[in-house]
Amino acid sequence: MRLCVALDMASKDENLALVRELKGLDLWLKVGLRSYLRDGAKFIEELKGAGEFKIFLDLKLYDISNTMADAAEVVSKIGVDMINLHASAGERAMKTVMERLSSLQNRPLVLAVSALTSFSESEFEAVYNDTISRSVRKFSQMSFEAGLDGMVCSVFESKLIKEVTNQNFITLCPGVRPFGESAGDQKRVANLVSAKQEGSDFIVVGRPIYENANPREICERILEQI
Numbered sequence: 001m002r003l004c005v006a007l008d009m010a011s012k013d014e015n016l017a018l019v020r021e022l023k024g025l026d027l028w029l030k031v032g033l034r035s036y037l038r039d040g041a042k043f044i045e046e047l048k049g050a051g052e053f054k055i056f057l058d059l060k061l062y063d064i065s066n067t068m069a070d071a072a073e074v075v076s077k078i079g080v081d082m083i084n085l086h087a088s089a090g091e092r093a094m095k096t097v098m099e100r101l102s103s104l105q106n107r108p109l110v111l112a113v114s115a116l117t118s119f120s121e122s123e124f125e126a127v128y129n130d131t132i133s134r135s136v137r138k139f140s141q142m143s144f145e146a147g148l149d150g151m152v153c154s155v156f157e158s159k160l161i162k163e164v165t166n167q168n169f170i171t172l173c174p175g176v177r178p179f180g181e182s183a184g185d186q187k188r189v190a191n192l193v194s195a196k197q198e199g200s201d202f203i204v205v206g207r208p209i210y211e212n213a214n215p216r217e218i219c220e221r222i223l224e225q226i
């Protein structure tokens with residue numbers, strides 16, 4: 001299991017200061033919408049220069065197939081290690097993205113978002129008119145068929161996804177509260193023990209790390225346990 005730290009702090013300087021504190025640890029860094037929209041590709045370059053970290057650019061692409069493929073190609077060329085898109089964009093859109101990226105010499109891992117971890121069961125059903133578990137099953141099979149590398153999902157869906165696709169199909173799980181910290185806006189949260197039991201390949205942790213008085217120490221404690 002790998003730890004991915006969400007760089008969701010309010011400013012670029014705060015994110016960079018956090019990354020400097022984490023230097024030397026075996027981590028992935030997740031750059032989200034806010035920092036990418038504000039700080040752009042230059043920020044990614046700065047992160048690459050800050051240590052041996054792998055970078056996950058979490059933009060959750062969702063659009064018509066051709067526009068998604070154009071966007072996926074551009075972000076791949078920035079040289080990040082992982083990107084993602086919404087599975088609900090459909091199998092054809094996902095296939096178009098993967099075909100486009102296959103022409104690149106080095107493509108990033110591509111994951112599909114199944115159900116946002118901030119959705120409760122009833123909120124999800126109000127939008128998708130289906131249960132989370134049935135949709136996750138369907139989205140995972142579609143993403144697998146389209147040639148993606150894995151899914152973004154809650155810890156509780158990790159086992160099911162591997163069962164209906166392949167054990168090597170990656171699961172990356174946000175909504176992790178390693179030692180039972182506050183859930184914030186997340187609805188389907190899990191701790192480290194469950195993430196391990198459920199077979200998550202990556203855990204994404206944001207607030208429990210950057211809101212802690214000693215982010216390096218908490219990362220070290222997590223890394224020890226995984």
Ligand code: C5P
Pocket residue numbers: 006008032058113115116117118152153174175176184186204205206207208
């Ligand atoms: O602070 P916290 O640990 O809740 O951060 C989780 C991160 O993972 C946030 O950056 C959030 O945007 C992202 N994420 C998520 N649920 C998804 C996909 C991404 O929480 N399904």
